Amino acid sequence: MEPVQHDAGIVATGLARAFGAVQAVKQIDFAARPGEVTALIGPNGSGKTTLLLMLASLLKPDAGTVHVGGVNLGDDPRAARPLIGWMPDTLGVWETLTAREILISIGRLYGMDKATSAARADDLLQLVKLADLAAQPSRVLSRGQQQRLSLARALMNDPSILLLDEPASGLDPGARIDLRNLLRKFAGEGRTVVVSSHVLSELDEIADAAVFVAAGRTVRNQTVKEADAQKRRYSVRGLDHEALLDGLTAQGVPYTVPAGQRRAEALVDVATEAQAADVLRLLVEHGVSITAFAPTVGALEETYMSSVYDHESGGSATNPEETEK
Structure with missing residues (x-):
């Protein structure tokens, strides 16, 4: 940055x-x-x-x-x-003060006159959709x-x-x-x-x-743009588990399988969205019926797990129960 x-x-x-x-x-x-x-x-x-x-x-x-x-x-x-x-x-x-009284009091503390403070309070209560509760005590x-x-x-x-x-x-x-x-x-x-x-x-x-x-x-x-461009883990689901894993193997795509997973799912790591698109294309061309293909977590959560979680735990955020293929 x-x-x-x-x-x-x-x-x-x-x-x-x-x-x-x-x-x-x-x-x-x-x-x-x-x-x-x-x-x-x-x-x-x-x-x-x-x-x-x-x-x-x-x-x-x-x-x-x-x-x-x-x-x-x-x-x-x-x-x-x-x-x-x-x-x-x-x-x-x-x-004990009403929602409107709280806002008016804050306005007065900032030096607004009473009329200006009241008008500002009413506008903001509308903005946050609390106008109907303006006369209710905050408790x-x-x-x-x-x-x-x-x-x-x-x-x-x-x-x-x-x-x-x-x-x-x-x-x-x-x-x-x-x-x-x-x-x-x-x-x-x-x-x-x-x-x-x-x-x-x-x-x-x-x-x-x-x-x-x-x-x-x-x-x-x-930046969020940088987060979106980082290495991501994708979940791939298909109608048939064996066909899905065979397709990944045939296309040379490394994957892991979550332990105890009952659904036809595999996890793949991709460096870019373009690479993710290539993986999906290869599987479809191989005849695998894909039902879902998406990142396992959001972009910022990916950074959190790779940077903050590892920093706190001193280890890896990868699930040790995953089976690598």
Whole structure:
């Protein structure tokens, strides 16, 4: 990835943060560009939320620098806060206030007059499809509804930089699609959007780039285009298991068979999509009846398993029960 300029989006270098004896973040470099959705990916305990809190100016790093919209947070965090929209993984506060009152209060804290704050709140409640629940106290909202309210709260100051921690948590399938469309819309408007999530299939659909972290360190930076072009494992299914395996063998295609698999399935590793297309063509030409042919996991999950999982486990992500042919 090309370096991101300090006056654009987010640039964090050499970040470290400890809580007593626990070193939550050891050495993280992070960059996110305006006009893009950047995914922050890592296992539980990898330092993602601590990193987001530092990017949001809510937690001071022990070491390293953070520039947000050209502002050095170490010099003047208050100057950056009007630029930032922060969505934590839980709503967290003001359970007795209604959804509309929460948003109006946030607007007032940002210096809006009452009328402007109320109008902005109403617009955002419409945007996140909570207008019918505007007068309900937040404590009666479902987990998914609270997540949508939390997103609206993060948007009250019309930020140019959005930091979202597990925004899809608790959302039903329809709301997930709405969220995906909104985040792509925000990026299209030139905002810098950072999303931390364990739902990698969702990130495949919305992200332009990804930063992978593990054990408090940056493991890899990757664009989604690069992820799509990497070596992938494909699942091949056919009507007849023996015919499928005979076809792969005859065409010289190495494969593995998942242990205990009852379906006519084999796994093949391909370097490119063009090679995947060649494998499928060869099997069809050999007379194998193929019923399914697709990557076993998404592009970002492939990177996660090969980079982050191996980094954490110190081993291979390959299933040892697979039989290689």
